[in-house]
Amino acid sequence: xxxxxxxxxxxxxxxxxxxxxxxxxxxxxxxxxxxxxxxxxxxxxxxxxxxxxxxxxxxxxxxxxxxxxxxxxxxxxxxxxxxxxxxxxxxxxxxxxxxxxxxxxxxxxxxxxxxxxxxxxxxxxxxxxxxxxxxxxxxxxxxxxxxxxxxxxxxxxxxxxxxxxxxxxxxxxxxxxxxxxxxxxxxxxxxxxxxxxxxxxxxxxxxxxxxxxxxxxxxxxxxxxxxxxxxxxxxxxxxxxxxxxxxxxxxxxxxxxxxxxxxxxxxxxxxxxxxxxxxxxxxxxxxxxxxxxxxxxxxxxxxxxxxxxxxxxxxxxxxxxxxxxxxxxxxxxxxxxxxxxxxxxxxxxxxxxxxxxxxxxxxxxxxxxxxxxxxxxxxxxxxxxxxxxxxxxxxxxxxxxxxxxxxxxxxxxxxxxxxxxx
Amino acid sequence: xxxxxxxxxxxxxxxxxxxxxxxxxxxxxxxxxxxxxxxxxxxxxxxxxxxxxxxxxxxxxxxxxxxxxxxxxxxxxxxxxxxxxxxxxxxxxxxxxxxxxxxxxxxxxxxxxxxxxxxxxxxxxxxxxxxxxxxxxxxxxxxxxxxxxxxxxxxxxxxxxxxxxxxxxxxxxxxxxxxxxxxxxxxxxxxxxxxxxxxxxxxxxxxxxxxxxxxxxxxxxxxxxxxxxxxxxxxxxxxxxxxxxxxxxxxxxxxxxxxxxxxxxxxxxxxxxxxxxxxxxxxxxxxxxxxxxxxxxxxxx
Numbered sequence: 001x002x003x004x005x006x007x008x009x010x011x012x013x014x015x016x017x018x019x020x021x022x023x024x025x026x027x028x029x030x031x032x033x034x035x036x037x038x039x040x041x042x043x044x045x046x047x048x049x050x051x052x053x054x055x056x057x058x059x060x061x062x063x064x065x066x067x068x069x070x071x072x073x074x075x076x077x078x079x080x081x082x083x084x085x086x087x088x089x090x091x092x093x094x095x096x097x098x099x100x101x102x103x104x105x106x107x108x109x110x111x112x113x114x115x116x117x118x119x120x121x122x123x124x125x126x127x128x129x130x131x132x133x134x135x136x137x138x139x140x141x142x143x144x145x146x147x148x149x150x151x152x153x154x155x156x157x158x159x160x161x162x163x164x165x166x167x168x169x170x171x172x173x174x175x176x177x178x179x180x181x182x183x184x185x186x187x188x189x190x191x192x193x194x195x196x197x198x199x200x201x202x203x204x205x206x207x208x209x210x211x212x213x214x215x216x217x218x219x220x221x222x223x224x225x226x227x228x229x230x231x232x233x234x235x236x237x238x239x240x241x242x243x244x245x246x247x248x249x250x251x252x253x254x255x256x257x258x259x260x261x262x263x264x265x266x267x268x269x270x271x272x273x274x275x276x277x278x279x280x281x282x283x284x285x286x287x288x289x290x291x292x293x294x295x296x297x298x299x300x301x302x303x304x305x306x307x308x309x310x311x312x313x314x315x316x317x318x319x320x321x322x323x324x325x326x327x328x329x330x331x332x333x334x335x336x337x338x339x340x341x342x343x344x345x346x347x348x349x350x351x352x353x354x355x356x357x358x359x360x361x362x363x364x365x366x367x368x369x370x371x372x373x374x375x376x377x378x379x380x381x382x383x384x385x386x387x388x389x390x391x392x393x394x395x396x397x398x399x400x401x402x403x404x405x406x407x408x409x410x411x412x413x414x415x416x417x418x419x420x421x422x
Numbered sequence: 423x424x425x426x427x428x429x430x431x432x433x434x435x436x437x438x439x440x441x442x443x444x445x446x447x448x449x450x451x452x453x454x455x456x457x458x459x460x461x462x463x464x465x466x467x468x469x470x471x472x473x474x475x476x477x478x479x480x481x482x483x484x485x486x487x488x489x490x491x492x493x494x495x496x497x498x499x500x501x502x503x504x505x506x507x508x509x510x511x512x513x514x515x516x517x518x519x520x521x522x523x524x525x526x527x528x529x530x531x532x533x534x535x536x537x538x539x540x541x542x543x544x545x546x547x548x549x550x551x552x553x554x555x556x557x558x559x560x561x562x563x564x565x566x567x568x569x570x571x572x573x574x575x576x577x578x579x580x581x582x583x584x585x586x587x588x589x590x591x592x593x594x595x596x597x598x599x600x601x602x603x604x605x606x607x608x609x610x611x612x613x614x615x616x617x618x619x620x621x622x623x624x625x626x627x628x629x630x631x632x633x634x635x636x637x638x639x640x641x642x643x644x645x646x647x648x649x650x651x652x653x654x655x656x657x658x659x660x661x662x663x664x665x666x667x668x669x670x671x672x673x674x675x676x677x678x679x680x681x682x683x684x685x686x687x688x689x690x691x692x693x694x695x696x697x698x699x700x701x702x703x704x705x706x707x708x709x710x711x712x713x714x715x716x717x718x719x720x721x722x723x
Contacts, residue, residue, distance in 0.1 A: 009429050010429060010430045011427060011428075011429065011430055012428075012429075012430035012433045012434070079567045079582070079585065080567070081563075081566045081567050082559045082566050082567075082609070082610070083560075083566065084559070084560045084610075084612045086612070086614065090430070091430040091612075091615070093610055105587055106587075108587075108589070109587045109588060109589055112589040112590045113589075113590065220426065220427050223426070225426050233440070233443045233444065233447060234443040234446055234447050234473075236473060236474075236475070236476045237476065238475050238476040238477065240475075240476075240477070242475070243475050243476075246475060246476075248475075250443055250472070250473075251443070252436065252439075252440045252591070254591075257426065279474070279475070280471070280474070281470060281471035281474040282471075289426045290426075291428065291433065291436055291437075292428065292432075292436050293435075293436040293437075293439040293440050293443070293472070295474070306447055330587045342596070344592045344594065345592075346591075347447070400590065401590065401591060404589065404590045404592065405592070406589060406590075406592045406594065408594055408596060413594070413596040413597055413598065414586055414594075415586045415587050415588075415589075415594045418587065418589045418590075
């Protein structure tokens with residue numbers, strides 16, 4: 001019974017893993033899943049059988065994560081795969097992303113919702129281009145916490161100096177990035193050192209194991225609880241006998257704390273009113289914070305629709321049509337200079353034109369290339385856009401929910417870019 | 423500080439409600455698929471929460487294979503009567519009568535694959551541009567790569583290699599005429615989350631999920647419940663067992679497992695200690711390693 005009760009007050013941690021198969025990523029994920037009993041016997045049976053059929057030694061844990069037929073055939077991971085496991089302390093969602101250069105877009109996708117990123121470094125090879133690329137993306141996407149796992153320590157005789165060198169190499173590189181909270185852990189995913197259990201081979205390491213970090217790292221401050229932002233998603237008007245005049249604004253709190261009785265300002269109209277009630281199916285509540293989905297009613301009858309935003313009068317987002325964005329291009333059709341796209345931001349949809357490319361980023365060297373401004377698949381660059389109507393935004397650094405956008409190609413309807421407002 | 427933390431169940435609930443409201447906003451004529459299983463019962467519950475105090479702004483659709491457990495249908499009808507929500511039923515039998523679906527032959531004919539035909543016909547007939555389902559990514563590895571908003575071409579097909587990237591809370595439901603979307607609001611829930619949520623929310627379920635006595639046949643290691651649609655092979659026999667369903671599908675392909683779990687708490691204990699996946703008892707998944715991927719590409723849920 002204690003298990004049942006404990007489960008009801010667990011937190012959710014979303015993390016992403018970057019690294020290639022050679023770094024032992026699949027082995028690490030396999031170990032986390034296996035040690036937390038998230039791999040089941042029938043899955044294990046299928047793995048064993050398939051590994052044997054392919055003439056592989058032992059069990060290939062990569063087969064577990066490669067879900068699509070073409071991935072198994074080619075032995076590569078194409079797409080972001082989501083994995084789940086839980087310990088008595090937390091529930092975890094892993095966005096498992098492939099590490100090849102051509103799949104930057106998947107890494108960005110996985111990183112967009114993550115609280116934490118695991119970057120895998122092979123102890124024999126140290127900090128390589130791929131490590132830098134992953135660290136850059138983690139910083140670009142503002143993942144709050146980074147765990148650098150220096151893997152295959154067994155192959156360098158659990159040598160402290162190798163670990164220390166990689167650590168300082170990484171620190172030197174990452175000082176140029178915006179990474180807030182980094183942890184270094186020497187591990188051997190294959191043998192389990194410092195993954196779930198403490199390693200007996202590395203007395204010199206006094207930090208926590210990976211699992212201990214995942215279970216205990218403070219994520220309560222990962223949401224913005226300062227700037228009140230409530231993008232209206234859907235207007236609820238029952239027009240029923242029971243609720244003839246009810247008019248509620250449903251949506252998810254994307255920042256700050258809203259309380260019953262609070263004065264609020266509606267954007268873009270600028271009208272002010274007071275929160276009359278915060279309603280949920282389970283009854284009214286006194287306050288709502290990010291990321292709660294609620295329904296807010298106001299004292300005054302104001303015309304409000306989807307895309308409008310409730311904020312506090314003395315803490316308003318920027319309302320602008322000219323916006324600077326770091327974008328990651330995600331489509332095979334290259335970005336068209338002066339091209340027009342549909343833009344999505346919170347619950348708002350508008351059109352925009354790409355005014356200018358400031359630079360394209362070389363993510364291996366962090367060099368800003370101002371000569372080559374062609375933005376294609378997997379490219380990252382800084383652009384400026386003009387929208388058809390003002391968007392109400394914060395910088396991505398301040399609030400991931402109100403600082404992120406996507407661009408949609410109007411000819412194909414595909415999502416072609418992810419953007420972070422500067 | 424720490425008081426502004428949601429539990430994982432509340433966070434998953436909020437995410438699902440956000441998706442449901444996004445569907446109601448982005449699509450002209452959405453429909454929610456309802457099978458009478460626990461996942462679709464949760465979806466229904468979440469939809470009521472999302473639009474409270476209003477009614478659910480879309481209908482529900484059940485694709486009835488005619489091979490259901492009678493308990494499921496009874497439960498479904500009672501739930502709709504009590505809540506006053508709107509359910510549409512589409513029958514696989516009608517597709518067979520029209521000649522658009524052909525019944526499988528052999529000893530163990532399954533109507534599982536035929537559901538896709540009736541589903542696509544139902545969507546087309548009602549001009550629905552979005553169908554919501556209760557599929558979860560932890561169920562099966564092809565589903566692990568599914569998006570919340572999953573685009574389907576005019577044949578209802580899924581192209582796993584050409585999925586739209588999905589970032590933050592920004593969902594792209596744009597499509598051409600004739601195309602539609604499948605949306606999966608509880609993608610991030612696990613079997614354990616579902617059970618915990620049912621317990622937490624005191625959600626009522628069909629009695630099939632709880633331990634009961636039933637006549638079953640052991641076919642290739644899977645116990646199938648006695649019904650008119652299963653013919654015994656040589657050497658097989660009906661025997662009485664104390665069982666419950668972990669998932670509810672057609673009687674012809676949903677295995678029941680031996681269990682003494684009578685309450686939700688018992689079930690949670692059982693799920694916590696069990697070592698076989700939920701769909702491990704589903705004969706339809708066992709047809710080949712990529713069985714689910716293949717059916718999904720054709721338009722299966």
